[in-house]
Amino acid sequence: MKGYNRVLVKLSGEALAGELQRGFDHHIITGVVIQLKELIQKGLQVAVVIGGGNFWRGRTSGNMDRTKADQIGMLATVMNALYVADVCRAEGIQAVVQTPFAVGNMTELFSKDTALRYMKNGSIVFFAGGTGHPFFSTDTGAALRGCEIEADALLFAKNIDGVYTSDPKLDHTAKKYDTISCQELLRQDLKAIDAAAATLCIDQKLPIIVFNLGASNGIVRVAMGEQIGTTIYIED
Secondary structure, X not given: OOOOOEEEEEEOHHHHHHHHOOOOOHHHHHHHHXXXXXXXXXXXXXXXXXXXXXXXXXXXXXXXXXXXHXXXXXXXXXXXXXXHHHHHHHOOOOEEEEEOOOXXXXXXXXXXXXXXXXXXXXXXXXXXXOOOOOOOOHHHHHHHHHHHOOOOEEEEEEOOOOEEOOOOXXXXXXXXXXXXXXXXXXXXXXXXXXXXXXXXXXXHOOOEEEEEOOOOOHHHHXXXXXXXXXXXXXXX
């Protein structure tokens, strides 16, 4: 079982809200942070991206200007990162939030060199604010940052346990993939991850593992190389 040395964990905002559906489920978040702490203790370098869906989903904002809707979504991810980073500190882990735009003195501006230095020193770096531009999802933001920091893998913790042949909520015959190539994912238009994120991962040969955030110790198990969820590999 081969684990990774440097990972970027992408957390679903909706999954962090749990049954509350909005805001923060502190019990779930503490459980996530305890797993991140275990990764640090095992010597892994860890970065985190959090979606904003527990506060705002720009694509369902009706007739609102898309740029403004996406900007609100970026701020939602900053709120999430600040909250989870503070829970990290309460659990004895150093945490830093970096954004691609200035947020007063609440975050630091993104810098690859600084982020790597923090991670090598045992701090968790939260990349919030997406790419800093509209029309890009937090999946794409996670893929971008993962490529920039030269992560070994992207760990996508969602509220579903992997990639299916179709939406299992709508199709009870849907089958889960244990593995699938990123190229095949695009060919089948499965929408498990954003197409722009998938394309970037293909270009940089960055694998993705999609798994359920609710899986027992799932983040640690995936980071240590255990096969749970769906591994999205890159075709040669």
